[in-house]
Amino acid sequence: MSYPFLKGHGTENDFVVLPDPDGTVHGDLPAERVRALCDRRSGIGGDGVLRAVREDDGWFMDYRNADGSVSEMCGNGVRVFARYLHEREGEAFPMRIRTRDGVKVLDRTGDEYTADMGTPEVFGETEVSVMGRSWPAVHVSMGNPHAVAFVDNLAAPGPLLEPPEHDDAIYPEGVNVEFVVRRGEHHVAMRVHERGSGETRSCGTGACAVAVATALADDAPRGTTYRVDVPGGTLHVVWTEDDRVLMTGPAVLVAEGTTDL
Numbered sequence: 001m002s003y004p005f006l007k008g009h010g011t012e013n014d015f016v017v018l019p020d021p022d023g024t025v026h027g028d029l030p031a032e033r034v035r036a037l038c039d040r041r042s043g044i045g046g047d048g049v050l051r052a053v054r055e056d057d058g059w060f061m062d063y064r065n066a067d068g069s070v071s072e073m074c075g076n077g078v079r080v081f082a083r084y085l086h087e088r089e090g091e092a093f094p095m096r097i098r099t100r101d102g103v104k105v106l107d108r109t110g111d112e113y114t115a116d117m118g119t120p121e122v123f124g125e126t127e128v129s130v131m132g133r134s135w136p137a138v139h140v141s142m143g144n145p146h147a148v149a150f151v152d153n154l155a156a157p158g159p160l161l162e163p164p165e166h167d168d169a170i171y172p173e174g175v176n177v178e179f180v181v182r183r184g185e186h187h188v189a190m191r192v193h194e195r196g197s198g199e200t201r202s203c204g205t206g207a208c209a210v211a212v213a214t215a216l217a218d219d220a221p222r223g224t225t226y227r228v229d230v231p232g233g234t235l236h237v238v239w240t241e242d243d244r245v246l247m248t249g250p251a252v253l254v255a256e257g258t259t260d261l
């Protein structure tokens with residue numbers, strides 16, 4: 001069976017987009033198909049899949065990690081999804097997109113896309129470890145789970161070939177782990193190991209969790225914008241006075257075609 005796909009990325013967090021407006025092309029999107037599509041040698045390659053399903057009052061973003069697992073939310077993915085809907089499905093900005101973490105509102109200014117990521121939840125301190133080294137971390141939920149660890153330098157955790165060790169009681173479904181350094185006032189840089197995808201070049205929900213944890217550490221007033229550098233680019237995040245996190249960054253579509261994977 002041959003079906004259409006597009007390839008895109010947000011700060012080099014890359015995705016295979018699967019148009020499936022009637023929900024008839026991919027059924028419940030088997031994990032094996034996701035893994036085949038995301039394989040960087042035998043497939044198209046990607047950190048995850050964004051399946052686009054039309055609903056009565058808009059679109060649903062069915063997000064899957066590269067290993068086929070489901071996540072509640074993907075911040076870079078939702079910007080790419082919005083660009084896809086605008087350019088290929090004629091949807092106008094501001095745009096409402098349903099995700100497993102509820103409806104997200106997307107807007108665009110020039111080449112930058114802003115997602116209202118909703119209200120963060122901060123649950124306090126935990127710990128993460130890599131190869132016998134441990135760091136305190138802040139447990140933040142952006143709909144999906146994050147552990148944000150401040151480190152002396154970004155190389156300290158090593159190559160992140162395996163998921164960092166974490167408290168399974170706090171994160172029974174696994175966790176996305178961000179390692180963060182300060183670069184200047186309201187400016188940080190991070191690396192991330194994503195649940196279900198490994199170390200990636202960026203993570204939008206991760207950047208939001210990092211900005212929230214840093215703003216709390218700084219006792220920064222709400223409305224302060226943080227610049228978050230990731231290996232694949234830069235995101236800007238603001239935690240607003242009405243307790244919402246707005247994330248701004250690029251969204252790029254690089255290819256489209258058909259595949260029978």
Ligand SMILES: N[C@@H](CCC[C@H](N)C(=O)O)C(=O)O
Binds near residue numbers: 075206
């Ligand atoms: N890369 C995404 C996050 C994707 C989901 C994550 N791996 C999880 O399992 O929660 C982003 O940009 O937010």
